[in-house]
Amino acid sequence: MDHVKFGPELLSRLMEHLCSQLHGCRGVGLSVWPDGALLSAVGVAEQLDQAQVDGACGPLVDASRDERQVTGEVGGCHVVAVPGSWGDGGPVVLTVYLDHEPHAEDLKAIEETEPLVATAAAVVEFCSGEVLRADQMVRMVQHRRYIEQAKGLLMASRLCTPGEAFELLVRASQHANAKLRDVAIALVLVVGGELEDNGDEVTLPPQIAYDTARRLWGALHV
Structure with missing residues (x-):
């Protein structure tokens, strides 16, 4: 098995799965803070996540700073930014872009998939040799x-x-x-x-x- 490719592929598939479970989903992204590095993205998330990082503003940046769920609008999309614990350095933030204001069922789907995405992210970091970050990701899952x-x-x-x-x-x-x-x-x-x-x-x-x-x-x- 190609372990280097396994982690990113697992994460990408989970992101695509989450996007497919949400009606009107335009994209899903996962970034690591405080540097805002993008671990994975599907749909419009790559462009819109990066735009918020570059502009140092938006729901993604607010969620990374305040470590609380933030909703808002970016690039004509409604976005839900969900942070998770990432040790002392900063959080990891899951962003979900929708063509409508998020409903309770949207939040439920995001909630159910978030731990799986976090676990897959830990696999990605472990396969990349970032053992410390992998341990931090596991703690994030434990906080759930x-x-x-x-x-x-x-x-x-x-x-x-x-x-x-x-x-x-x-x-x-x-x-x-x-x-x-x-x-x-x-x-x-x-x-x-x-x-x-x-x-x-x-x-x-x-x-x-x-x-x-x-x-x-x-x-x-x-």
């Missing part, structure tokens, strides 16, 4: 566990779908200008008291994440 825990709490409380629970987390984090991961961890700690043990040390979220989690949970039980 905490988001899944938070979603489970919301689903049980509100009797909603996974996509709806994820949208609640996204909206709460955006409204508070807090990282999605931090709000998810805070919600689990506020409601459940502890995180699932995966053997890793977890940095506790800032106070704003706890405040956001309490407001979100309280709003569901009024």
Whole structure:
């Protein structure tokens, strides 16, 4: 097996799969920050991601800086920029370009595919000899566990779908200008008291994440 080609091909196929699952999808991109290097792109993503990097503005840049999901418009397309943890250097950002404003089902499809894309990106970096980055990508995937825990709490409380629970987390984090991961961890700690043990040390979220989690949970039980 050609290991050098296997990683990029896997990542490219996953990006194409995500694009095919979204009605009106114009392109999907994945970039690594703080330098904004493009790991993979399909459709208009290569051009529009690069334009935002070169111009140092846009949803992609905002998501990389604030490490929270950002939506907006670029080049006549609606874009959803979803950051993931990337160690101390900066996040990796998945961008999805649509010909319409993103719906709940769009966010659900993005959410379901994002961990697979992150894992494939780790394979790409490992095949390229970037072991440190690969380890960071694996940690990004592990952080999804905490988001899944938070979603489970919301689903049980509100009797909603996974996509709806994820949208609640996204909206709460955006409204508070807090990282999605931090709000998810805070919600689990506020409601459940502890995180699932995966053997890793977890940095506790800032106070704003706890405040956001309490407001979100309280709003569901009024």
